[in-house]
Amino acid sequence: MSALARIFHKGLVRNIPKSITFYSVTAEKKDDDEFRVLNLKVTKGRSAQRRKPYKANILPPRTTQMPVDQDWGSVWPGPRTFHPATVPLPIRQGYVEKGASPDKYGNPELMKIPNFLHVTPPVVKRQCEALKKFCTPWPKTLDTDEKCEKFFPIEVTYSSYCHSSPTIRDPLARIVTLKMKLSSLKLDDHARDKFRRLIGDRYDEKTDTFTIVTDRCPTRKQNYEYAMYLLTAVYHESWAVEPWETLKSEADMEYYDWNNNASKKTVEQMFKKEAKDIENINEYITAVSSLMNEGESDYTVNNYGLAVRKLLNLPIENT
Amino acid sequence: MSINNIKQSLFKLSQFQQHTKYAIHTTAACHKSQAGRYRITPKKDFPLTYEMANPPHQIAHRKSWNSWNTSSTEGGLRTSETAVEDMFIRKFMKGTWHGLFMSEIIIKRQHNMIRIAGIVLQSISSRKMYFLIGYTEELLSFWLQCPTKLELQTVSDKKDVVFKYI
Numbered sequence: 422m423s424a425l426a427r428i429f430h431k432g433l434v435r436n437i438p439k440s441i442t443f444y445s446v447t448a449e450k451k452d453d454d455e456f457r458v459l460n461l462k463v464t465k466g467r468s469a470q471r472r473k474p475y476k477a478n479i480l481p482p483r484t485t486q487m488p489v490d491q492d493w494g495s496v497w498p499g500p501r502t503f504h505p506a507t508v509p510l511p512i513r514q515g516y517v518e519k520g521a522s523p524d525k526y527g528n529p530e531l532m533k534i535p536n537f538l539h540v541t542p543p544v545v546k547r548q549c550e551a552l553k554k555f556c557t558p559w560p561k562t563l564d565t566d567e568k569c570e571k572f573f574p575i576e577v578t579y580s581s582y583c584h585s586s587p588t589i590r591d592p593l594a595r596i597v598t599l600k601m602k603l604s605s606l607k608l609d610d611h612a613r614d615k616f617r618r619l620i621g622d623r624y625d626e627k628t629d630t631f632t633i634v635t636d637r638c639p640t641r642k643q644n645y646e647y648a649m650y651l652l653t654a655v656y657h658e659s660w661a662v663e664p665w666e667t668l669k670s671e672a673d674m675e676y677y678d679w680n681n682n683a684s685k686k687t688v689e690q691m692f693k694k695e696a697k698d699i700e701n702i703n704e705y706i707t708a709v710s711s712l713m714n715e716g717e718s719d720y721t722v723n724n725y726g727l728a729v730r731k732l733l734n735l736p737i738e739n740t
Numbered sequence: 741m742s743i744n745n746i747k748q749s750l751f752k753l754s755q756f757q758q759h760t761k762y763a764i765h766t767t768a769a770c771h772k773s774q775a776g777r778y779r780i781t782p783k784k785d786f787p788l789t790y791e792m793a794n795p796p797h798q799i800a801h802r803k804s805w806n807s808w809n810t811s812s813t814e815g816g817l818r819t820s821e822t823a824v825e826d827m828f829i830r831k832f833m834k835g836t837w838h839g840l841f842m843s844e845i846i847i848k849r850q851h852n853m854i855r856i857a858g859i860v861l862q863s864i865s866s867r868k869m870y871f872l873i874g875y876t877e878e879l880l881s882f883w884l885q886c887p888t889k890l891e892l893q894t895v896s897d898k899k900d901v902v903f904k905y906i
Contacts, residue, residue: 456868474863475862475863475864475865477862477863477865477866477896479862479894479896500850501891502846502848502855502857502891504891504893505893506893515790515802515803515903516794516801516802523790523903526895526900527842527859527893527895527900527901528790529789529790529791529843529844529846529857529858529859529901530790530803530804532843532846532857532858532859532891532893533803533804533805533806533808533846533848533857534804535808535848582815583810583851584810584811584816584817584818584851585808585809585810585811585849585850585851586809586810586811586817586818586821586822586849586852587818587852587884587885587886588817588818591815591817593815
């Protein structure tokens with residue numbers, strides 16, 4: 422009984438290290454498909470097995486099996502780096518002093534440059550067709566630019582920026598520019614004058630437009646709303662007449678107004694009737710106003726002379 | 741000590757300071773005449789890739805950039821962050837794909853997408869390569885908080901990318 426127990430005990434003792442070696446052997450005997458195991462307890466004496474160079478079983482490039490009439494849009498559906506086995510074109514890139522450029526296989530230059538293989542004309546056409554159902558037709562009555570300007574007088578401009586970075590925020594995207602023709606606002610003489618004084622150098626006389634640029638708020642929406650607020654405020658303010666505005670005298674006038682000036686009184690005295698009843702008076706008014714407002718030049722002085730002759734019924738010189 | 745003496749000594753001190761200021765470089769030396777250029781070996785058997793064969797001044801003439809992003813445009817955002825991230829990606833790729841990349845690592849960014857391209861040797865099994873692609877994409881996307889894609893091309897031999905021997 423005791424002998425049997427001893428044998429059993431012996432066997433147990435003998436078996437334990439055996440099983441350990443068994444496991445370690447399996448760990449070394451792995452096939453090449455597995456990652457190597459980090460062996461911290463380096464056992465000396467056993468030289469590391471020399472790894473055979475891995476020989477991959479590589480299929481021939483996909484381009485050899487491609488039918489001529491394949492649908493390229495489904496082969497290359499999105500933006501992607503160039504791959505020689507997928508693109509069936511004999512492309513070459515690179516500079517060689519003598520001889521042909523390097524071909525497409527193993528050519529990093531072709532992988533660097535951005536390609537447009539995903540936006541070939543048929544694909545663009547197909548995508549436009551797909552997007553068409555989300556578009557609304559252009560209003561038929563808005564066929565000319567004049568009509569667009571008339572019914573939509575305010576022009577708002579802003580920029581969106583696409584960066585290659587994880588943030589979609591760009592501080593420049595907040596800037597909103599509002600453009601409008603002064604003639605499209607309902608203003609009388611006083612209000613127009615005041616409007617121009619309020620907006621100052623934002624008005625361009627050549628095109629009769631004024632421009633409001635807002636960039637003080639952090640977002641575009643706020644800036645747009647602020648621009649609209651400014652427009653409203655300036656419009657209503659220009660219509661308001663303050664009590665001190667009646668004190669404006671001839672010396673404060675920024676331009677020559679014939680109706681307020683001595684010329685009108687003199688003409689009325691001479692003809693002994695109201696200015697509006699005098700013949701050829703309108704031509705005379707424009708001639709005098711242009712002479713005073715635009716300054717003396719051959720053209721304005723000649724015009725003035727002609728107008729005076731017409732007004733006073735004098736013979737016109739044929740020069 | 742007269743005022744003149746003090747003046748003279750101050751002048752000397754300032755001169756000394758000027759010299760010391762110019763003697764110490766606080767930035768890395770550029771080595772413009774050496775960087776990116778390779779010396780011809782006696783046996784003319786040193787392999788060069790196309791990238792190595794063209795020195796840096798040929799960028800935009802014979803070869804193009806390895807990083808493509810908008811941070812260097814006027815008003816470009818995240819200039820330094822992009823550069824540091826690109827450097828990190830390069831180091832990570834070099835370590836993860838040890839001895840496998842046969843070309844430079846090309847990093848192209850579009851919006852928040854980072855696309856990493858390059859030429860890899862077919863010296864590991866496809867299973868390992870798929871694992872490494874997934875591992876790299878997953879980890880880089882997590883760290884950079886951007887979708888990252890690996891677009892690789894494989895070559896069977898190192899000689900496939902060799903442009904010339906010098």
